[in-house]
Amino acid sequence: QVQLVESGGGLVQAGGSLRLSCVASGRTFTFYAMGWFRQAPGKEREFVAAMSGGSTYYSDSVKGRFTISRDIAKNTVYLQMNSLKPEDTAVYYCAADNRPFRRRMFDDGYDYWGQGTQVTVSS
Numbered sequence: 001q002v003q004l005v006e007s008g009g010g011l012v013q014a015g016g017s018l019r020l021s022c023v024a025s026g027r028t029f030t031f032y033a034m035g036w037f038r039q040a041p042g043k044e045r046e047f048v049a050a051m052s053g054g055s056t057y058y059s060d061s062v063k064g065r066f067t068i069s070r071d072i073a074k075n076t077v078y079l080q081m082n083s084l085k086p087e088d089t090a091v092y093y094c095a096a097d098n099r100p101f102r103r104r105m106f107d108d109g110y111d112y113w114g115q116g117t118q119v120t121v122s123s
Contacts, residue, residue, distance in 0.1 A: 002026045002112045004094045009117030016121070017082045022094030022114055024075040031096040031112075033104055034070060034077040038090035038119075045093065047105040049079060052097075057104055062088075084121045091116040 008020040024031065035050030035057075049068040050057045056068060067080040077094060095110035102109040 002096070004096055004112055004114035006092065006094045006114045006117040009092060009119045011120045011122065012084055014084060014086055014121055014123050016084050017080070018084065018119060020079040020081065020092055020094075020117060020119075022077045022079075022096075024096060024112075030072055030075070031098055032100055033097045033102070033110070035095045035104060035110065036068065036077070036079045037093045037095060037107070038088075039093070039116075040087075040090040043090075045107060048092070050095075050104040051077070052104045053100055059105075081119070084119075086121045086123045089119060089121050091118050 003026045004022055004024050006022045012018055033052035036048040037045050038048050039045040047059050051068055051070055065083045069078045093116045094114040096112040097110040
């Protein structure tokens with residue numbers, strides 16, 4: 001069984017930075033893809049960023065401000081978030097998947113999910 005555990009969330013002022021981490025444990029294998037999604041209160045969960053098969057993807061709303069990276073040896077994915085805005089406030093979820101040719105910007109592109117970490121950006 002695979003477990004994904006996020007950390008690094010918290011409260012930050014607008015313009016500040018946070019770094020989220022997600023560690024995979026349990027069955028140890030290298031995921032083909034790992035990504036981040038977020039869900040704000042009253043809204044649908046939305047794609048943030050992903051790394052899959054050597055490619056990197058970002059939503060337009062975070063491009064240029066957020067950076068996704070992986071440490072494959074540690075089975076960990078990171079999300080460096082800079083120039084944070086109040087609209088970035090959400091629960092951030094880590095996702096992972098073993099198979100290629102899946103839709104990485106959508107929920108159904110991943111089989112494994114973390115429990116989420118809260119990010120709150122004050123104005």
